[in-house]
Amino acid sequence: MKSEAVKKITMIGAGDMGHGIAACCLMGGYSVVLRDIDRKFVDKGMAGIKASFDKFKDKGKMTPEVYADALARLTPVVDLQEAVKDADFIIEAVPEKVELKKSVFADLDKFAPAHAILASNTSNISITEIASATKRPDKVIGYHFFNPAILMKLVEVIKGKKSSDESIAVGYEIAKQMKKVPVIVKKDSPGFIYNRVNEPSGVFLSKILEAGHPTPEEFDAALKPFMPMTPFELTDYVGIDVAVHGLEYFAKVLSPDYKPSDALMAYLKSGNLGKKTGRGFYDWSQGRPKIDPAKATKEFDLNHLVALQVNEATKLLEEGVADDPIEIDLAMANGGGAPFGPFTLAKNIGYPVLLAKLEEIQKKFPLDIFKPTKTMIAGNIKV
Ligand SMILES: NC(=O)c1ccc[n+]([C@@H]2O[C@H](COP(=O)([O-])OP(=O)(O)OC[C@H]3O[C@@H](n4cnc5c(N)ncnc54)[C@H](O)[C@@H]3O)[C@@H](O)[C@H]2O)c1
CATH class of the missing domain: 1.10.1040.50 (N-(1-d-carboxylethyl)-l-norvaline Dehydrogenase; domain 2)
Known part of the structure; x- marks a missing residue:
């Protein structure tokens, strides 16, 4: 898959990082689905995104048209299958627990389209290990944003042992499209x-x-x-x-x-x-x-x-x-x-x-x- 083919991004987890990353995806022009385990968490994430965009609009960094267009591309969803069924690129930001991440990735692998790339915002967990929970380890990459995601420019695009160059290239280009500064990490290594x-x-x-x-x-x-x-x-x-x-x-x-x-x-x-x-x-x-x-x-x-x-x-x-x-x-x-x-x-x-x-x-x-x-x-x- 080429990065231009990516239209829809699903964000798994709407917490501190998830809502910020979703906002970045919207600013990159993508359609974004925001998913969490309970409606109240999704709503909190949605409110966080709106609050960030309100600030940008008030400061004149976002025109009213861009503001309205960005928010119109955001869809809140709780049901996992519904959230990922037509996603091209999925970013996970659930709590930093290895078993939780692996079970989330096993589900993503089951329900997401075969072409979809699965990216993890883990701070420390091995990408290779997360990828082992799927049947598409070539399409699993690390995608490490910094807090607050909406302001910090760096995105580490991390190669697991089996990540394909193509998946890394797509992740890299998407981050560029969001006006971030992606840096490729060539080896899955602590920190x-x-x-x-x-x-x-x-x-x-x-x-x-x-x-x-x-x-x-x-x-x-x-x-x-x-x-x-x-x-x-x-x-x-x-x-x-x-x-x-x-x-x-x-x-x-x-x-x-x-x-x-x-x-x-x-x-x-x-x-x-x-x-x-x-x-x-x-x-x-x-x-x-x-x-x-x-x-x-x-x-x-x-x-x-x-x-x-x-x-x-x-x-x-x-x-x-x-x-x-x-x-x-x-x-x-x-x-x-x-x-x-x-x-x-x-x-x-x-x-x-x-x-x-x-x-x-x-x-x-x-x-x-x-x-x-x-x-x-x-x-x-x-x-
Ligand atoms: N906070 C930071 O400074 C920071 C920086 C870089 C990376 N990270 C990484 O980002 C990830 C998320 O961190 P955070 O600070 O946003 O945590 P957080 O606790 O604020 O948010 C996590 C969200 O995931 C949701 N969640 C739990 N299980 C889920 C599931 N199965 N499906 C969907 N959503 C689920 C929770 O309800 C919560 O809303 C972690 O891996 C963390 O290490 C955090």
Whole structure:
């Protein structure tokens, strides 16, 4: 199937991600069916899409004609067979549970037309494993959006062991049609690109807490001039439970070095999970914490974080998860708010500077995952 043949997309799951992805499909000009297990969830998703489009219309980013046309192409459905019977492309965003995803994909395989491509927005589950629940693993791909899907540009298009090049190409083109920035992930590997490159920074923060210095505020204060939201504040914002969950997942599938430190686990046990509970590393009861720039530590700076990112990104090249450093930069610059990807930063900062930063980190926290790779040491990546 060619991407031009795709007219109808069905979204399975109308939650946080599902409703946002459905909105992106509408903006790409597709007819969209939104499906969830209960009418109330579908209605909530529909209301979420309308609220996003209302905002665009009020800001003049969407004309009244485009607004009306987009919403007219959206159909709410609860019955699964009805939802997928004439879909060309199906995107799944149900909760992150492997057995649930596999049973959803087995049903999709049963009820969707033979030509339909089945895409999963899973954050972490192996695409190959999800595909094994179907009789069309060549037509199963990973399709990883970032939150909020309507604003974030990156879509990781992930190749499972049996995904065909054609299915990947269709997914890629559809994302382009939605005006997203698709990046092909060539190997089904933990965290794909974006989350994998960022995860060592999570270990770093967890280890700093364990060491007891600098404090979260002293660390964040040093980075404040460079980041709209600094690392510990961001962790509070997203949720300390979410951070722990991510580290535990990587500890299981990649290396025990990712295991969250006792100091980080203490926050989890105390129930102080960040913004949502009013307290985490910071007090959020009066709104966003005020970080005092005068408290900035001299122990660490932005280049320590860049060094960790670049080093992890070189592992993706060495492992064949991506083969083009420009694609990794594209992913990293579009999955979050950073203006540049790690390799562009490394080119400007200089690999020797970053290697020295890695060495400092390793001296304090002697973990294998912080060791520089051969590619990092060679330092001759072209971007
Ligand atoms: N939230 C994020 O930041 C984020 C980012 C990227 C990827 N993801 C991934 O996206 C997926 C969905 O996450 P979310 O945050 O939107 O979750 P969510 O809980 O907000 O939404 C999931 C929705 O799926 C529905 N659902 C459950 N079983 C279903 C079924 N059998 N058929 C149809 N719908 C069903 C639920 O009723 C719910 O409305 C997960 O795999 C998650 O890992 C999440």
